[in-house]
Amino acid sequence: MIRDLITKSRSYRRFYQDVAIELETLKGLVDLARLSPSAGNLQPLKYILACDPEKSAMIFPHLAWAGYLKDWPGPSEGERPSAYIVILGDREVSRSIDCDHGIAAQSILLGATEMGLGGCMISSIQRQGLQEALDIPSRFEILLVLALGKPRERVAIETVGSTGDIKYWRSSDEVHHVPKRPLDEVIIG
Numbered sequence: 406m407i408r409d410l411i412t413k414s415r416s417y418r419r420f421y422q423d424v425a426i427e428l429e430t431l432k433g434l435v436d437l438a439r440l441s442p443s444a445g446n447l448q449p450l451k452y453i454l455a456c457d458p459e460k461s462a463m464i465f466p467h468l469a470w471a472g473y474l475k476d477w478p479g480p481s482e483g484e485r486p487s488a489y490i491v492i493l494g495d496r497e498v499s500r501s502i503d504c505d506h507g508i509a510a511q512s513i514l515l516g517a518t519e520m521g522l523g524g525c526m527i528s529s530i531q532r533q534g535l536q537e538a539l540d541i542p543s544r545f546e547i548l549l550v551l552a553l554g555k556p557r558e559r560v561a562i563e564t565v566g567s568t569g570d571i572k573y574w575r576s577s578d579e580v581h582h583v584p585k586r587p588l589d590e591v592i593i594g
């Protein structure tokens with residue numbers, strides 16, 4: 406079960422933009438993050454939720470998509486995420502946040518996958534622009550943005566070949582291919 410869920414939970418970057426995600430759904434996903442591990446149990450993460458087109462449109466311009474796909478500028482109108490969760494670090498709770506946000510993000514994406522949704526963690530963010538667009542007080546640091554929606558693309562996991570190239574790529578049939586290193590390469594002892 407967990408293997409199926411993790412295998413299905415890929416990074417999706419194209420969506421059925423007209424399939425809305427309810428605010429309550431986003432709150433349920435953040436609740437999964439809330440229950441996840443936190444260093445020192447400090448729980449420094451805060452969240453901004455966006456599921457209406459106006460707020461989503463304020464977030465989208467500040468994100469960079471799929472750096473290896475040089476000819477693709479990101480999802481076009483109609484295939485953009487229908488919702489976002491912005492993960493913030495509250496500096497008044499902790500000055501430095503190590504990996505809490507990664508764990509929270511994965512909990513959220515696994516929950517989304519279980520619901521038939523999908524998404525992508527985005528760390529290539531024009532942080533200052535997004536901070537201003539959403540009027541986020543300086544006490545909060547933007548750590549990650551999760552783009553969410555009903556996936557509109559196929560993603561295939563493959564094994565890294567003899568060239569060692571780990572770059573994801575898109576084939577002419579629009580399938581997004583993701584090479585993963587083999588198990589015997591990643592276990593070193």
Ligand SMILES: Cc1cc2nc3c(=O)[nH]c(=O)nc-3n(C[C@H](O)[C@H](O)[C@H](O)COP(=O)(O)O)c2cc1C
Pocket residue numbers: 414415416417418469470471472507525526527528529530560573583
């Ligand atoms: C911390 C983190 C930051 C990421 N930032 C971006 C990003 O800024 N833009 C993007 O398109 N994908 C981003 N990704 C998605 C990765 O490109 C993706 O996880 C990788 O290609 C493997 O694909 P998979 O998630 O389907 O296994 C990020 C992933 C992680 C874990």
